[in-house]
Amino acid sequence: MTERRWGVENLPYGVFSRQGEAPRVGVRYEDRVLDLSAFLHDEVFATGSLNAFMARGRHAWHDTRALIQTKLTDDLSLAEPHLIPLDQVTLHLPIEVADYVDFYASVDHATNMGKMFRPNAEALLPNWRHLPVGYHGRSGTVVVSGTPVTRPSGQLRAGVFGPCAKLDIEAELGFVVGVPSAMGAPAGAFEDHVFGVTLLNDWSARDIQGWEAQPLGPFLGKSFATSISPWVTPLEALPRVPGRSQDPAPLDYLRRQGDWGLDIELEVLLNGVVVARPPYRSMYWTPDQMLAHMTVNGAALRTGDLYGSGTISGPEPGQRGSLMELSWNGTEPIKLPDGSVRTFLEDGDTVTITATAGGIGLGEVSGTVR
Amino acid sequence: MTERRWGVENLPYGVFSRQGEAPRVGVRYEDRVLDLSAFLHDEVFATGSLNAFMARGRHAWHDTRALIQTKLTDDLSLAEPHLIPLDQVTLHLPIEVADYVDFYASVDHATNMGKMFRPNAEALLPNWRHLPVGYHGRSGTVVVSGTPVTRPSGQLRAGVFGPCAKLDIEAELGFVVGVPSAMGAPAGAFEDHVFGVTLLNDWSARDIQGWEAQPLGPFLGKSFATSISPWVTPLEALPRVPGRSQDPAPLDYLRRQGDWGLDIELEVLLNGVVVARPPYRSMYWTPDQMLAHMTVNGAALRTGDLYGSGTISGPEPGQRGSLMELSWNGTEPIKLPDGSVRTFLEDGDTVTITATAGGIGLGEVSGTVR
Numbered sequence: 001m002t003e004r005r006w007g008v009e010n011l012p013y014g015v016f017s018r019q020g021e022a023p024r025v026g027v028r029y030e031d032r033v034l035d036l037s038a039f040l041h042d043e044v045f046a047t048g049s050l051n052a053f054m055a056r057g058r059h060a061w062h063d064t065r066a067l068i069q070t071k072l073t074d075d076l077s078l079a080e081p082h083l084i085p086l087d088q089v090t091l092h093l094p095i096e097v098a099d100y101v102d103f104y105a106s107v108d109h110a111t112n113m114g115k116m117f118r119p120n121a122e123a124l125l126p127n128w129r130h131l132p133v134g135y136h137g138r139s140g141t142v143v144v145s146g147t148p149v150t151r152p153s154g155q156l157r158a159g160v161f162g163p164c165a166k167l168d169i170e171a172e173l174g175f176v177v178g179v180p181s182a183m184g185a186p187a188g189a190f191e192d193h194v195f196g197v198t199l200l201n202d203w204s205a206r207d208i209q210g211w212e213a214q215p216l217g218p219f220l221g222k223s224f225a226t227s228i229s230p231w232v233t234p235l236e237a238l239p240r241v242p243g244r245s246q247d248p249a250p251l252d253y254l255r256r257q258g259d260w261g262l263d264i265e266l267e268v269l270l271n272g273v274v275v276a277r278p279p280y281r282s283m284y285w286t287p288d289q290m291l292a293h294m295t296v297n298g299a300a301l302r303t304g305d306l307y308g309s310g311t312i313s314g315p316e317p318g319q320r321g322s323l324m325e326l327s328w329n330g331t332e333p334i335k336l337p338d339g340s341v342r343t344f345l346e347d348g349d350t351v352t353i354t355a356t357a358g359g360i361g362l363g364e365v366s367g368t369v370r
Numbered sequence: 371m372t373e374r375r376w377g378v379e380n381l382p383y384g385v386f387s388r389q390g391e392a393p394r395v396g397v398r399y400e401d402r403v404l405d406l407s408a409f410l411h412d413e414v415f416a417t418g419s420l421n422a423f424m425a426r427g428r429h430a431w432h433d434t435r436a437l438i439q440t441k442l443t444d445d446l447s448l449a450e451p452h453l454i455p456l457d458q459v460t461l462h463l464p465i466e467v468a469d470y471v472d473f474y475a476s477v478d479h480a481t482n483m484g485k486m487f488r489p490n491a492e493a494l495l496p497n498w499r500h501l502p503v504g505y506h507g508r509s510g511t512v513v514v515s516g517t518p519v520t521r522p523s524g525q526l527r528a529g530v531f532g533p534c535a536k537l538d539i540e541a542e543l544g545f546v547v548g549v550p551s552a553m554g555a556p557a558g559a560f561e562d563h564v565f566g567v568t569l570l571n572d573w574s575a576r577d578i579q580g581w582e583a584q585p586l587g588p589f590l591g592k593s594f595a596t597s598i599s600p601w602v603t604p605l606e607a608l609p610r611v612p613g614r615s616q617d618p619a620p621l622d623y624l625r626r627q628g629d630w631g632l633d634i635e636l637e638v639l640l641n642g643v644v645v646a647r648p649p650y651r652s653m654y655w656t657p658d659q660m661l662a663h664m665t666v667n668g669a670a671l672r673t674g675d676l677y678g679s680g681t682i683s684g685p686e687p688g689q690r691g692s693l694m695e696l697s698w699n700g701t702e703p704i705k706l707p708d709g710s711v712r713t714f715l716e717d718g719d720t721v722t723i724t725a726t727a728g729g730i731g732l733g734e735v736s737g738t739v740r
Contacts, residue, residue: 098509098510099508099509099510101589104586125584125585126528127525127528127581127582127584130525130528130529131525131581131582133582133585133586133589134586134589135505135506135586135587135588135589136505136506136507136508136589136593137506138469138506138669139468139469139509140468140469140669140670140671140672140675141553141669141670143553150553150554150555150668152667152668153666153667153668154666154667155497155500155501155621158496158497158500159500159618159621161621161622161623183511183513183520183594183595184520184594185520205667208667211497211501212497212501212503213585213586213587214495214497215495215503215583215587216474216503216504216505216583216587216588217505217583217585217586217587217588218505218586218587219471219503219504219505219506220663220664220666220667220669221667223506223664223667223669224553224667224668224669225553225668248529251525251529251531252531253531293590294590294593296523296524296590297522297523297524297575297578297590297591297593297594298520298522298523298594298595299508299510299511299590299593299594300510300511301510302510305510
């Protein structure tokens with residue numbers, strides 16, 4: 001069993017409420033939530049999202065984190081009145097999502113998808129190694145872990161309407177923007193804008209997507225729901241490693257800004273059984289490159305912008321972050337311990353994605369199909 | 371010269387301010403703005419966007435419009451203290467944009483694009499007549515008419531970075547959602563959700579888009595700016611006509627809800643010269659069909675959602691709503707009266723889209739390239 005620490009080296013931010021009380025900002029410490037508005041006497045934490053705090057910028061993020069660490073370490077008794085057991089709170093969507101963008105940054109995932117959909121051509125399209133391919137998704141249907149997901153209906157092919165028969169998941173990381181940038185110029189450094197990381201499940205209706213997506217990309221095949229974890233882990237808490245080597249060398253504006261190949265191990269559980277362990281460090285495009293790309297045309301950033309990494313798949317079969325890949329488009333069913341098999345999701349199935357980064361926990365994003 | 375009336379039969383809503391004052395909601399009446407918060411004593415109009423008013427729903431929209439019409443008609447002198455000349459106000463972005471979706475609903479536009487990009491294949495892709503193709507765009511870069519547009523830079527092809535050389539416009543209508551819908555179920559009737567119509571210019575960098583858009587659709591080629599008119603015309607003010615005939619007959623969920631083939635004539639002006647007159651009634655997919663499609667998978671609507679019709683092009687060459695089509699991808703330059711020619715936009719060019727609907731004005735959306 002993977003170790004997951006929730007001590008002062010972790011301290012992810014979220015939004016919680018106790019029954020009858022308004023949602024407000026806290027950090028998770030061990031199995032409790034520290035009520036920050038009460039503990040730090042700062043109104044920025046008395047709101048129902050992290051946005052106002054995130055807008056303060058990286059120096060405020062650093063100083064606040066350091067202050068909490070010091071206070072918890074020096075004299076825990078002062079914090080005790082403001083530490084609420086997790087089982088007494090409801091966790092909410094932690095951010096007010098502005099724009100939601102999803103990338104396609106795993107070379108193993110893109111290669112697998114290419115092999116399945118274009119068996120007689122190069123697996124990777126010509127642009128893939130030159131830029132991080134991405135698209136805009138629907139921010140109004142980003143929901144917090146635990147929200148049930150209704151199986152979407154739609155056009156599955158010409159003249160055929162019905163419930164999606166190829167309901168899938170995509171195990172991703174989501175990067176949360178705190179500091180905005182002006183329209184008409186590229187954004188600044190990655191760590192000046194990005195506050196932290198969530199787990200993200202980009203639910204996907206493969207049949208709807210397959211029929212609708214030419215020439216303008218995914219639409220209803222993705223827009224029905226995107227789930228994120230309730231905890232946003234600050235960049236400072238994450239273990240950094242160099243990104244995967246890139247060939248050809250990226251253009252100047254895409255040059256890496258540092259070691260942002262985060263060392264995060266994900267686990268995908270289907271009805272409680274681990275079916276994959278995607279490693280984030282295997283990604284081709286790193287999050288600093290994605291941010292630079294997203295804004296190089298002068299597109300402004302806003303507080304609350306969320307961008308997904310795209311499905312995280314490693315080179316090994318057991319590291320694939322979607323059922324599409326794990327079952328090879330349904331041709332190699334996944335065997336579960338109870339003797340049942342799965343290609344895509346059935347009604348009642350629960351998918352949970354968890355992660356650990358250098359031993360610290362990132363929580364989970366979970367959803368049940370109804 | 372096209373007649374454009376701004377009397378009680380029109381009354382579009384917008385957000386204005388006088389110098390030193392906070393933005394608030396008004397309606398345009400002739401060449402003045404009626405200050406609604408002062409005139410109607412309703413705090414919903416004292417805010418900087420139409421969203422709160424739009425959320426009240428169609429009965430409130432109807433009653434408010436009828437009340438204003440009655441008051442202006444019965445005794446204009448009571449309104450006089452609250453009518454401010456247009457040249458004394460600044461007009462702002464009228465709505466707080468939630469999600470922005472853009473469709474591709476003109477059969478003539480889609481056919482033209484197909485002929486240019488896939489000359490050896492069917493002009494329309496197989497899905498086009500079965501569903502209104504659409505995608506999500508960036509809501510954070512939707513700006514009001516008059517905002518300058520910075521020419522975007524980006525990857526133009528493999529290994530080549532630079533300023534966009536094929537900067538284009540797309541003349542569209544934008545539909546503004548007032549009443550939200552719940553996640554997990556389709557939305558209700560079109561007129562129960564959609565408040566009104568804006569003019570929309572979907573600025574497009576054709577070279578950036580061409581290189582990036584496989585397989586996930588347009589991204590940086592569109593996300594740098596989308597301009598809308600400051601006035602939102604209520605549905606009630608617009609002349610309705612039957613939509614264009616459709617073959618094959620659409621699936622049940624896409625069946626038309628009434629005559630929503632709005633009779634709106636657009637004009638596209640390049641540096642003051644009319645270069646196209648796109649007719650909205652020539653569109654294949656009507657806005658009620660687009661709304662039904664967008665939500666059939668259970669995607670929720672929010673107040674402030676904005677969806678574009680896609681480029682409006684009629685069957686005649688002079689009715690095309692993009693420079694790409696008007697110059698046939700640069701091979702047939704457009705001649706301007708001063709002797710100059712254009713294929714795509716040059717720095718300093720100003721594009722203005724205006725429209726009239728049964729004689730009433732819809733205002734304009736304008737932008738200058740810098």
